[in-house]
Amino acid sequence: MAEAGPGPLAGLASVPEVRVTDAADLDAKLRAATTPFVIRGLAADWPLVEAGLTSADTARAYLLCHHRDRPFTVSVSQPGIDGRLFYDDAMAMNFRTFDAKLPEIFARMASFAGHADTPTVYLASIDVHQFFDGLHAANHIDLGAREALASIWMGTRTRIAAHNDVPDNLAVVAVGHRRFTLFPREQFRNLYLGPVDNTPAGRAVSMVDFHAPNLARHPRFVEAIRHGQVVDMAPGDALYIPALWWHHVEGLDDFNVLVNYWWRETPRWLGQPQEALNHALMAIRDLPADQKAHWRDMFDYYVFNNDDDVTAHIPEGGRGVLDPMTPELAGRLRAYLLRALSR
DSSP states (O other): OOOOOSSTTTTOEEOOBOOOOSHHHHHHHHHHOSSOEEETTTTTTOHHHHHHHHOHHHHHHHHHHHBOSSOEEEEEEOTTSTTEEOBOTTSSBSEEEEEEOHHHHHHHHHHHTTOSSOOOEEEEEEEHHHHBSSHHHHSOOOOTTOOOEEEEEEESSEEEEEEOOSSEEEEEEEESOEEEEEEOGGGGGGGTBOOSSSOSSSSOOBOOOTTSOOTTTOTTHHHHHHHOEEEEEOTTOEEEEOTTOEEEEEEOSSSEEEEEEEEOSSOTTSOOHHHHHHHHHHHTTTSOHHHHHHHHHHHIIIIIIOOGGGTTTSOTTOOGGGSOOOHHHHHHHHHHHHHHHTO
């Protein structure tokens, strides 16, 4: 496993570690948490973890025993990127995406083991239930009543730029070792985010190279470092990442597997906040300053403060989308937005 290197990230605080006794204890800790924590060995009894501790080949064979015979989407880079799946100099992606069968993908990964400067091969966010039979039943964390999406990530040595996710996340290292570097939500200004529409995987990412930060170009990154946390994880370890926390993820071995669980405490029928931000970029950002100030006030009034003053003067039954949101009301509002955006 790679060791932490020198430089400005070497002095980061460690992610706190906690112990859990059973599923109810884990549930209570997840409900109470507002910051990340690590649980060592939470999945130590998984057959996949045990296979990986034998060898990477044994882990791949175990996964192939459970995989469905269908194409998997895989990202492949040219050599020379040091595992960093990112932008090239023209702000295009430095990797290409293909569909291939899992045995072929694994054979290519195995051929690169032990060699320097090989292509990076990465399968990202593969739905466990759709692409495998019996894998979830034999290897999963009991998350109680949460309706969690279970995804598996498999690849060679990788560096995934710091990004955040809308749901809460429990990330479990199954094979190999990983390093997570995390930052609180409010540090986004100091992480120098890239485009919101042209992204490696759907979320804006930090433009800072964590292996070689250019502090002349990204001076505020020093402030982000003051608030950052880091953890090196072994097979069976789990990390809780609260919603919207920024995380940089490194796969440190020739073959790495992560299983993660995403869930939201809010109903699924609610809209995605990122879509509202994207629409605001189109509709509000380039208005004259006085009009932007007005719309800021309107957002505060209707969205961020939204107290009783907003609706008290409107008769009940006539408040429309100003009423508390329901699945039916959300459906009506979504249909209205689709009609408006299609004009």
